[in-house]
Amino acid sequence: MTLDFYNQNAQQFFNDTIQVDMSELYQPFITQVKPNGCILDAGCGSGRDAKAFMELGFRVEAMDASIEMVKLASSYTGLNVKHQTLESVTDIEVYDGIWACASLLHLSEKQLPLVIRQFEAALRPDGVWYMSFKYGDGEREKAGRVFTDMNEARFAALMAQRPNLTVLKQWITEDKRPDRDEQWLNVVVGKSVVKA
Template sequence: MADKQTIDFYDEQSDAYVELVETLPQDPTLESFIAALPAGSRVLDLGCGPGHCAARMRDQGLLVDAVDASAAMVQLANEKFALGARQATFSDAFEPGHYAAVWANFSLLHAPAEQLPAVLASLFSCLQDGGLLHISMKLGEGTARDKLGRFYAYYSEDELRSHLSSAGFEVVDVQSGELMGLAGNKEPWIALLGRKA
């Protein structure tokens, strides 16, 4: 189940979030993700936010289904980029074998830790054989709310590798760094690219 307090935050603070996103440098994980996919590949952007990544993927020739749990984010994505984004949560079902790839960029970190295995199993199902799953998370332990009230689940690299492996993915790339978030903290992050084995 989606965390209502976190969704409410993104609904109420969508403009502030857009301002932050627009100050960030180009994401190298997004560029390598796009480069790994043939033009015309269908991609699910799970937690699309205001649509910047989905628009970049579309402009590079990918067919993008953009979804977000926040109605305000969906509206922004559609107003700014005409993405045809729709509202959906992690627990919603997606058509089996429909996607060549899933882009879950700093979205699954808002899912309760106990739900992550089921979410990964659902994403495994919606991917074609050999399909790619990008997930990026904040590194750490346990769960917490930031000072803005957003729920986060934190993981180590080993935990994420284990979750992906258990879901049937082979980890083919790992990248990490630090990023200044909306709450004003610089935090370590990790991005893993899994391939449906």
């Protein structure tokens, strides 16, 4: 259902999001990623953030589950954006940073812990990961998309299962788009080096 929404509304979604200034949200993340590090833009949508990270000197890989978004993002960024679901990421210690902006929120509550475990595995030790969710509590469906909303308590419960991930920063923002009044929970987590 959610995938159908993005495939059918890809151009409109691209147009609505491509110009949104995200620089304020980048800062807590990129300052933690090593220079010239490799960032995965997981659920890249329009490719806006992937392009910004490239322009900041990072090596970037990008993926999206919507084939129509993949086409638009590839064209916009010049990257070979992968047509891939979040659940199918099986890389091991490849990325210095993972950027999951408004993408994990489309996973069900049941899927989230599994994907968080897979993404943790994909991060290099000392890697960092940004994720954002609409602020709230529980699963819901709205306008053809499924959302799992998150608040501080729910996120803390997720992190309790992942002792090697540490919350470096957690904060709430207002939606950057002019026609929205939603709040977002933003989190940057770091992966610690496991001592033998």
